[in-house]
Amino acid sequence: MKTILQSLRIYLILTLLTGILYPLAMTGVAQLLFPKQANGSRIVENGKLIGSDLLVQKFESPRYFWPRPSSADYATVPSGASNKGPTSADLKKSIDERRAKIGSAAPVDLLTASGSGLDPHISPEATRLQISRVAAARNLSVQQIAKIVDQAIEAPQLGFLGEPRVNVLKLNLALDQLR
Amino acid sequence: MNARDFGQLSLFIAGLLAVTPPLGRFMARVFAGERHFLSRILGPIERSIYKLSDVDPRHEMSWKAYAIAMLIFNIAGGAVLLAMELTQQWLPFNPQHLPNVPFALAFNTAISFMTNTNWQAYSGENTMSYFTQMAGLAVHNFVSAATGMAVAVALARGLVRKQASGIGNFWADLTRCTLYVLLPLSILITVLLAQQGVVQTFDSYPTATTLEGASQQIPLGPVASQIAIKQLGTNGGGFLGQNSAHPFENPTPLTNFIEMFVIFSLGSALVYMFGVMARDRRQGWAIWVAMFVLFLAGFATLWWAELQPNPALGLTTSSLEGKEVRFGQFNSALFATVTTDASCGAVNMMHDSLSPLGGLIPLTNMKLGEVIFGGVGAGFYGMLMYVLLTVFIAGLMVGRTPEYLGKKIEAREVTWAVIAVLAPAVVILCGSAFTMMYPAALKSLNNGGPHGLSEVVYAFASAAANNGSAFAGINANTDWYNYLLAINMFVGRFAIIVPVLAIAGSLAQKKTSPPSSGTFPTNGPVFTVLLISVVLIVGALTFFPVLSLGPVVEHFLMQAGRTF
Numbered sequence: 001m002k003t004i005l006q007s008l009r010i011y012l013i014l015t016l017l018t019g020i021l022y023p024l025a026m027t028g029v030a031q032l033l034f035p036k037q038a039n040g041s042r043i044v045e046n047g048k049l050i051g052s053d054l055l056v057q058k059f060e061s062p063r064y065f066w067p068r069p070s071s072a073d074y075a076t077v078p079s080g081a082s083n084k085g086p087t088s089a090d091l092k093k094s095i096d097e098r099r100a101k102i103g104s105a106a107p108v109d110l111l112t113a114s115g116s117g118l119d120p121h122i123s124p125e126a127t128r129l130q131i132s133r134v135a136a137a138r139n140l141s142v143q144q145i146a147k148i149v150d151q152a153i154e155a156p157q158l159g160f161l162g163e164p165r166v167n168v169l170k171l172n173l174a175l176d177q178l179r
Numbered sequence: 180m181n182a183r184d185f186g187q188l189s190l191f192i193a194g195l196l197a198v199t200p201p202l203g204r205f206m207a208r209v210f211a212g213e214r215h216f217l218s219r220i221l222g223p224i225e226r227s228i229y230k231l232s233d234v235d236p237r238h239e240m241s242w243k244a245y246a247i248a249m250l251i252f253n254i255a256g257g258a259v260l261l262a263m264e265l266t267q268q269w270l271p272f273n274p275q276h277l278p279n280v281p282f283a284l285a286f287n288t289a290i291s292f293m294t295n296t297n298w299q300a301y302s303g304e305n306t307m308s309y310f311t312q313m314a315g316l317a318v319h320n321f322v323s324a325a326t327g328m329a330v331a332v333a334l335a336r337g338l339v340r341k342q343a344s345g346i347g348n349f350w351a352d353l354t355r356c357t358l359y360v361l362l363p364l365s366i367l368i369t370v371l372l373a374q375q376g377v378v379q380t381f382d383s384y385p386t387a388t389t390l391e392g393a394s395q396q397i398p399l400g401p402v403a404s405q406i407a408i409k410q411l412g413t414n415g416g417g418f419l420g421q422n423s424a425h426p427f428e429n430p431t432p433l434t435n436f437i438e439m440f441v442i443f444s445l446g447s448a449l450v451y452m453f454g455v456m457a458r459d460r461r462q463g464w465a466i467w468v469a470m471f472v473l474f475l476a477g478f479a480t481l482w483w484a485e486l487q488p489n490p491a492l493g494l495t496t497s498s499l500e501g502k503e504v505r506f507g508q509f510n511s512a513l514f515a516t517v518t519t520d521a522s523c524g525a526v527n528m529m530h531d532s533l534s535p536l537g538g539l540i541p542l543t544n545m546k547l548g549e550v551i552f553g554g555v556g557a558g559f560y561g562m563l564m565y566v567l568l569t570v571f572i573a574g575l576m577v578g579r580t581p582e583y584l585g586k587k588i589e590a591r592e593v594t595w596a597v598i599a600v601l602a603p604a605v606v607i608l609c610g611s612a613f614t615m616m617y618p619a620a621l622k623s624l625n626n627g628g629p630h631g632l633s634e635v636v637y638a639f640a641s642a643a644a645n646n647g648s649a650f651a652g653i654n655a656n657t658d659w660y661n662y663l664l665a666i667n668m669f670v671g672r673f674a675i676i677v678p679v680l681a682i683a684g685s686l687a688q689k690k691t692s693p694p695s696s697g698t699f700p701t702n703g704p705v706f707t708v709l710l711i712s713v714v715l716i717v718g719a720l721t722f723f724p725v726l727s728l729g730p731v732v733e734h735f736l737m738q739a740g741r742t743f
Binding site: 002003004005006007008009010011013014015017018019020022023026027029030031033034037038039040041042043048049050051052053054055057058059060061064068074076077078079080081082083084085086087088089091092095096099108109111112113114115116117118119120121122123156157158160161162163165169172173176 | 182183186187224228231232233234247248251252255256259302303304305313314315317318321322350353354357358361362365366369370373374375376377378379380381382384385386387388389390391393395396397398399401403404405408419420421424425426427430431432433435436489491492493494496497498499500501502503504505506507510526527528529531532533534535538625626627628629630633634650651652733736737741742743
């Protein structure tokens with residue numbers, strides 16, 4: 001009986017410490033030091049919320065660069081992945097369909113769905129592949145679009161962490177500002 | 180391997196080598212109750228915790244008293260968490276007005292977080308309120324990690340003490356671990372993650388209007404503080420459903436590096452701490468090197484497998500299904516290895532979509548008992564069970580009574596060690612076998628052919644090993660899986676901890692005899708090689724049949740271009 005009381009007491013104290021004070025204090029610190037990041041890296045234009053730097057959006061118009069496929073159709077609450085295995089007939093079918101749509105030169109990141117369902121990035125190759133389509137749809141020259149793409153390529157972090165990549169939403173925003 | 184991959188791997192290994200000794204020395208001081216640089220700031224809090232909970236930290240507990248305190252504390256905490264989930268709609272911090280969690284799922288989740296597993300049959304963003312996440316789930320992230328480390332320290336005390344009746348005080352170990360080790364490091368990690376873009380707020384989800392005019396809800400929450408302890412305490416339960424693949428939990432390659440690195444840091448430092456306590460650092464290093472070799476071998480295999488093309492899917496390059504572009508093949512493979520070497524279970528890619536031989540590695544890591552640095556505490560005491568088996572086998576080979584650190588290893592200890600090694604294997608194999616014979620349970624599968632078997636076996640291995648990652652296509656939110664996996668998690672946790680404490684109590688009472696010319700040295704390379712062999716042989720003998728029916732068969736069928 002004594003042990004049960006000790007257990008409950010110490011559990012409640014640790015809950016107060018690690019479950020209430022710790023997250024509240026950390027929220028205070030994060031809101032103070034990094035308000036943009038802590039609130040979801042939001043993009044606001046003319047007072048309207050148009051998305052987050054870190055979450056991709058669905059793009060289907062030929063005027064925009066397309067992101068990676070999302071198995072949950074770019075849903076956010078919750079997002080999802082296919083969880084299809086390496087011998088899945090369903091996955092084979094999806095890959096074949098995507099290849100038919102994008103072309104036989106499509107790099108693997110455009111053929112396969114991401115883990116988060118919200119992958120904000122595509123590879124530089126996947127971006128370059130789409131330049132001519134976007135240029136045609138916008139009546140702009142390939143050179144103009146290629147210039148924006150080059151500026152949008154992010155190098156590996158600190159020079160060696162992760163992969164080179166392009167943030168699709170940021171790139172499309174830059175395109176819209178071209179007009 | 181290109182220069183960038185080489186740089187990332189080198190930094191990972193060098194960083195691990197750099198933090199292990201200082202962190203191990205620090206933890207040795209913390210658990211001995213000695214003064215250290217945090218005593219002055221946090222000492223008063225420690226003493227008031229003891230006072231408020233009516234605990235005497237100097238009281239030495241027998242192994243039974245220690246085990247009872249540990250069990251009652253965990254069950255009481257699990258009950259509070261269960262009550263919180265069942266009533267969350269009436270509790271504060273619920274801006275999305277999420278309803279109460281259904282009983283079977285709430286029960287499974289309570290056992291899951293109590294046992295440091297963090298198996299999740301739900302997605303956080305539409306199931307758990309902010310209050311349940313932070314005051315329920317995250318608290319268990321702290322205390323289940325502290326429980327594991329307390330048990331590891333108790334075992335180390337049992338090994339190094341001479342003719343002692345006690346193995347320490349559970350309340351003191353729990354409090355010191357939380358206050359001096361887990362909390363300060365979590366604060367540091369939270370700040371780093373938040374700077375890089377992990378969200379930390381109590382706001383409700385705002386709605387954005389996308390460039391193409393659709394509306395997009397943006398999920399939020401006090402994520403960074405929870406992800407810090409989720410990684411550090413090898414818990415692995417994501418705030419958001421897609422875990423560390425989600426850009427709000429793991430936005431950049433740097434956060435990815437930090438998240439991988441802290442999974443290993445405490446498990447590695449605990450092995451060093453053991454060397455400090457044994458007054459022979461080489462005893463610690465001999466075990467550390469065994470773990471390191473198994474880690475590298477697993478990583479090399481998984482990474483190689485992921486770089487191969489997939490003829491069945493018609494891919495001439497390696498697949499990125501379930502992976503994120505910012506991490507690529509290298510960081511996906513390293514994360515998958517690390518998270519299953521340790522009993523973390525956080526994922527930055529969907530393991531269900533790994534190549535067959537790539538998926539074999541996480542399965543094997545979990546089935547070996549996650550002794551490769553392992554869960555905080557659990558990796559150390561799990562590996563020590565293999566150490567006892569190793570000295571026993573070595574003793575049989577040369578015909579001498581086996582000894583470890585000068586203590587005779589006798590029938591009692593070996594019996595307990597065998598129970599601890601075999602209990603998870605029994606529940607994994609039985610749970611998987613029952614499920615394969617129950618047609619209704621097979622409706623939960625997301626893949627056919629041998630991959631379907633792998634999904635089932637992965638679920639039970641993950642539960643029993645207290646990992647919590649999944650071949651996540653399986654729909655585990657059914658009564659069958661919720662209850663059966665809860666049993667697996669409970670057995671996989673406490674059917675190891677209780678034998679470990681019994682061994683600690685038994686060894687603490689023994690005399691030590693000085694080494695003689697016939698003593699088998701346990702601090703050198705011969706011992707390390709023998710230990711690695713025992714781990715692999717025990718694991719292979721137990722699981723080879725089911726692994727060959729799952730991933731191995733699937734590999735050959737993939738090569739032949741078959742799909743299901």
